[in-house]
Structure formats: structure tokens, C-alpha cells
Amino acid sequence: LLTHLPIDDRAVQYGDGLFETIAVRAGRPRLWSWHMNRLASGCERLRLDMPNPDRLLARTLDAVQQAKVNQQYCLVKILLSAGSGQRGYGRTAEIRPRVLVGVFAATPQPKKHYQDGVNTLICDTRLASGSPTAGLKTLNRLEQVLARSECAESDCFDAFTMDAEDNIICGTMSNVFFVHGDTIHTPRLDQCGVRGVMRSWLVENLPAHGFDMQQRRLPKSELPDIDEVFLANSQFAVLPVRRCGDRTWSVGRITRKVMALLREHDVVEGP
Amino acid sequence: LLTHLPIDDRAVQYGDGLFETIAVRAGRPRLWSWHMNRLASGCERLRLDMPNPDRLLARTLDAVQQAKVNQQYCLVKILLSAGSGQRGYGRTAEIRPRVLVGVFAATPQPKKHYQDGVNTLICDTRLASGSPTAGLKTLNRLEQVLARSECAESDCFDAFTMDAEDNIICGTMSNVFFVHGDTIHTPRLDQCGVRGVMRSWLVENLPAHGFDMQQRRLPKSELPDIDEVFLANSQFAVLPVRRCGDRTWSVGRITRKVMALLREHDVVEGP
Numbered sequence: 101l102l103t104h105l106p107i108d109d110r111a112v113q114y115g116d117g118l119f120e121t122i123a124v125r126a127g128r129p130r131l132w133s134w135h136m137n138r139l140a141s142g143c144e145r146l147r148l149d150m151p152n153p154d155r156l157l158a159r160t161l162d163a164v165q166q167a168k169v170n171q172q173y174c175l176v177k178i179l180l181s182a183g184s185g186q187r188g189y190g191r192t193a194e195i196r197p198r199v200l201v202g203v204f205a206a207t208p209q210p211k212k213h214y215q216d217g218v219n220t221l222i223c224d225t226r227l228a229s230g231s232p233t234a235g236l237k238t239l240n241r242l243e244q245v246l247a248r249s250e251c252a253e254s255d256c257f258d259a260f261t262m263d264a265e266d267n268i269i270c271g272t273m274s275n276v277f278f279v280h281g282d283t284i285h286t287p288r289l290d291q292c293g294v295r296g297v298m299r300s301w302l303v304e305n306l307p308a309h310g311f312d313m314q315q316r317r318l319p320k321s322e323l324p325d326i327d328e329v330f331l332a333n334s335q336f337a338v339l340p341v342r343r344c345g346d347r348t349w350s351v352g353r354i355t356r357k358v359m360a361l362l363r364e365h366d367v368v369e370g371p
Numbered sequence: 372l373l374t375h376l377p378i379d380d381r382a383v384q385y386g387d388g389l390f391e392t393i394a395v396r397a398g399r400p401r402l403w404s405w406h407m408n409r410l411a412s413g414c415e416r417l418r419l420d421m422p423n424p425d426r427l428l429a430r431t432l433d434a435v436q437q438a439k440v441n442q443q444y445c446l447v448k449i450l451l452s453a454g455s456g457q458r459g460y461g462r463t464a465e466i467r468p469r470v471l472v473g474v475f476a477a478t479p480q481p482k483k484h485y486q487d488g489v490n491t492l493i494c495d496t497r498l499a500s501g502s503p504t505a506g507l508k509t510l511n512r513l514e515q516v517l518a519r520s521e522c523a524e525s526d527c528f529d530a531f532t533m534d535a536e537d538n539i540i541c542g543t544m545s546n547v548f549f550v551h552g553d554t555i556h557t558p559r560l561d562q563c564g565v566r567g568v569m570r571s572w573l574v575e576n577l578p579a580h581g582f583d584m585q586q587r588r589l590p591k592s593e594l595p596d597i598d599e600v601f602l603a604n605s606q607f608a609v610l611p612v613r614r615c616g617d618r619t620w621s622v623g624r625i626t627r628k629v630m631a632l633l634r635e636h637d638v639v640e641g642p
Contacts, residue, residue: 104375105375105376105378107471109383110516112382112452113512114511114512114513115510115511116512116516119384146513146516146517179384187392187475188519188544189512189515189543189544190516190519190523191519191523228502229499231514232496232497232499232514233513233517239384239385240385240512240513241385242385243503245381245460245461246503248462251461264501292499
């Protein structure tokens with residue numbers, strides 16, 4: 101099992117690669133095909149060879165079986181590096197991508213996070229707009245690192261980043277959904293941000309189950325008028341937001357319906 | 372000597388770190404204090420502890436002495452990683468930065484590059500604007516990797532990237548200077564791009580030596596009216612540009628004066 105990367109690896113040098121963070125529940129990687137779809141679109145954008153998903157699944161299950169963690173409930177990180185190459189930004193023809201698979205212990209969210217919601221803030225760190233890798237889970241994650249350090253200084257669960265025009269884009273480790281009346285809005289991620297797999301699942305499945313769903317720009321100025329807010333990520337699935345800065349919400353009707361839908365589809369934990 | 376990074380290192384996972392690429396000429400790192408200044412401002416922005424520059428110099432000279440390359444003429448890469456930490460974007464209090472020092476062989480530019488200039492193009496890859504790490508040499512370099520792959524498909528020496536508003540920002544591995552009449556313009560790098568040390572040297576020293584120098588936005592539409600173009604980076608110092616797309620130039624009077632100034636200050640090679 102590969103545990104170290106050489107200094108000339110392009111993941112080390114330039115963040116030239118992609119990653120996936122996958123929840124293992126009841127011993128199985130959850131939303132596997134969604135993770136593979138995102139990895140494939142990342143490979144296409146970065147012009148890397150997509151690993152064979154079946155072999156990657158076999159390797160993932162093998163890594164879980166060898167891991168000294170709760171193998172029924174843990175987290176797998178797949179890291180795809182562009183591989184070693186000569187110094188310089190250009191990839192040489194001979195480089196071969198490297199795949200690392202790491203297995204980590206995972207801790208379920210406290211029940212009260214699902215029941216009462218979590219606290220958030222809007223952070224000062226802005227996301228750059230017009231990124232050629234917008235939406236992808238690349239190894240270039242300094243914006244999230246900087247935003248996360250602001251979040252850590254508060255005692256908030258997550259922090260929202262905005263673009264330069266005060267549009268809310270993402271949490272540092274989650275995607276965000278705003279309910280207004282009967283409509284669920286989630287920020288468009290064509291300029292910046294990360295398209296989480298749980299977000300993709302919701303964007304595809306919510307309309308099919310009768311929810312009104314829109315992707316659009318979400319200026320911070322609309323926050324006071326929003327009725328419910330919830331977060332989504334691959335690990336905790338969906339969590340209600342109780343507070344963002346001064347604004348507070350109780351856990352809303354639509355948020356509960358979304359959480360119930362996830363439970364029906366066996367993609368959620370929590371009460 | 373550290374040659375590998377563990378998978379949980381934050382440089383590997385998030386590109387959480389910085390680097391410097393330093394020219395060694397006559398056995399000495401060139402523009403050392405400029406590299407240290409940039410590294411320090413990067414550390415401040417990323418909230419990393421700046422390594423002691425004297426110890427870093429000792430380690431650099433030691434690495435050069437042990438390297439199986441031409442020790443008089445080579446290239447040192449210093450990579451500062453935020454270190455290993457728990458999974459997740461947040462840095463834990465206990466993490467300790469890691470410093471890697473690599474020494475690589477360097478090849479002087481052909482004389483004709485200095486005499487006749489080099490070919491360039493404007494590439495399709497755009498730089499994101501409003502980056503919280505604009506100007507810094509962080510380990511998040513996917514934009515340059517993507518731009519460089521366009522450059523490699525041409526037979527150009529370097530390729531210019533633009534922001535979304537068609538302003539020319541940087542070469543993939545160089546900064547760019549445009550001469551109009553007697554004035555030298557170089558793009559502002561407050562929204563994106565990398566502030567090269569050779570650029571910083573020129574921005575500080577050219578006005579002191581009677582050159583008229585401006586940092587400003589440089590829209591592509593001005594290119595036809597430009598009289599001379601030159602590139603700067605820490606390795607080749609200054610190179611004239613002979614061509615960008617359809618537009619061609621001969622090596623100009625101001626460019627020659629800048630190259631002469633660098634020779635006077637012993638920071639250039641070439642004829």
C-alpha cells in the first residue's frame with residue numbers, strides 16, 4: 101500500500117490531482133457511482149487517465165478490510181495524483197498517475213445536530229471566481245483551508261464562503277441549500293466552489309420526488325428572507341442549520357422532508 | 372534529507388504550503404533575500420511559521436554541495452508544507468511545517484533566446500480572480516499546469532494567461548512586461564497570478580535607474596500598440612518576446628537596456 105509520495109510527485113509540487121472522500125456505511129462505500137462520476141469529470145478536465153472504477157472499488161474494499169478501524173463505519177479517501185514528472189508545470193508524456201487509498205475512522209454526528217441543527221457563520225475568506233477547475237474536488241484546496249481556520253476560531257460547525265460579489269457559494273466542507281417558501285435553492289458552482297456528491301444526489305433526486313429545486317446565484321442580502329437552511333456532504337448527508345451569524349432558524353418542514361427522503365433511500369444516518 | 376511526504380501531509384492533501392525555485396549561479400543562490408521575502412509574505416498569508424532564513428540558507432548550500440549536478444550552475448527548490456495533520460481542512464494546533472530542499476540540474480537558455488527573443492501565445496486557460504492567495508507562490512498551481520499543457524502543444528516558449536476580463540496577467544512560468552513608448556508596464560497581480568522574484572527586483576530597481584515603470588491592468592486589446600515585450604523569471608532573468616500569436620516584435624531598445632542593467636547587477640546570464 102502506497103503511504104508516501106516522492107518530492108517530485110505532482111500532487112506534492114502543484115496539487116496536480118483529485119480526491120474523493122467516501123463514507124463507508126455497513127461496510128460499503130456509499131454513493132460510489134456518484135464519487136466515480138465526479139472523479140471522471142475531474143480527470144477529463146485535468147486530462148488525467150481515469151482509473152478503472154471496478155479495480156478502484158476492489159482496492160477500496162481491500163483497504164477497508166485491512167484497516168484498523170471500524171470497518172462497518174469509516175471513511176475512505178482516494179487520492180489521484182498526476183504522478184512524478186520532471187520539474188516544471190508541464191506534464192511529460194511518460195508520467196503515470198498514482199492512486200493512494202487511505203482509510204480513516206469516522207465519528208457519527210451527535211443526534212442533536214440532526215434534531216436541532218448546527219451553527220454556521222459567513223467567513224471573510226473569499227473564493228476566487230472563474231476558476232478553470234470550479235466545481236471539481238482537486239488537490240488545490242487552500243481557499244477551504246483558510247476558510248476553515250476562520251471557522252475553527254469560532255465554535256461553529258461550518259463557515260460559508262462568498263465570492264467577490266457577496267454571493268454565498270459553499271460551506272468549507274459542505275454544500276448549502278436555502279429554502280424559500282416551497283422552493284429549495286442551492287448556489288450555482290460554475291465559477292467556484294466544490295460540487296459535493298451529496299449535493300449532486302439531491303439536485304438529481306429532489307425534483308423527481310416533487311420538490312421544487314433551483315440552482316442560482318444566492319446573494320448574502322437574501323439571507324434574512326430565507327425560511328430554512330440545510331447543509332449536505334458525503335459523510336453526514338444532510339444537517340439543518342440553526343444559526344448563521346445573527347440569523348437563527350428552527351428546523352423546517354422542507355428540511356425534515358429532505359432528511360426523510362434520504363432515509364428512504366438509505367443514504368442517511370441520524371435520528 | 373527528506374525525499375518523501377506521508378499521505379497525511381497537507382501539501383499532498385490540499386497543496387497547503389509554498390515553494391521557491393532559486394537559481395544557483397557561481398555556486399550561490401541568486402536573489403536569496405528576495406526569495407526569503409516572498410516566502411515570508413506567503414507564510415504570513417497562510418499563517419505558517421516562517422523558517423529561519425539563515426538556517427534555510429545553510430541547509431540549501433549543504434544540499435547543493437551534496438547534489439550530483441553542476442554545483443556552480445543549478446536550481447534549488449525549497450518546498451514548505453504545513454505538515455501532517457488530522458484529516459480535514461482545519462489545521463490542528465500541533466502540526467509542524469516541513470521543509471524539503473531539492474537540487475536539480477539547470478540548463479542555460481540558448482544564446483539566441485536572448486539575442487532574438489522567444490515565441491509566446493495567449494492560452495485559453497483563464498486565471499480565477501479574487502484569489503485569497505493572489506501573487507503568492509503556493510502549492511496550488513493547477514491553473515499553471517493547465518496553461519502549460521496548452522503551451523506544450525504549441526512550440527512556444529511560454530504562454531500568457533488572462534483573467535475573465537481579457538487582461539493579460541502572467542506567463543505560465545514568467546512575468547510579463549510591455550513597453551509602450553518609454554514606459555514599461557507590468558500587470559497588477561492583486562487578483563491572480565504569481566509575483567515572481569525577478570519581477571519584484573525589476574519593479575523595485577527599474578525606477579531607481581531612470582526607467583518609467585507602471586503596474587496596471589493590461590487588456591489584450593492593447594497588444595497591437597505595444598512596442599516591446601519581455602519576460603522575467605528567476606532562472607533566465609529577462610528574455611525578449613519575438614512573437615505573441617500573430618503579433619511580432621524585434622528586440623527593442625528598452626528591453627536591451629533592462630538586460631544591460633541586470634548584467635551590471637550580476638543577475639543575468641546570456642550574451
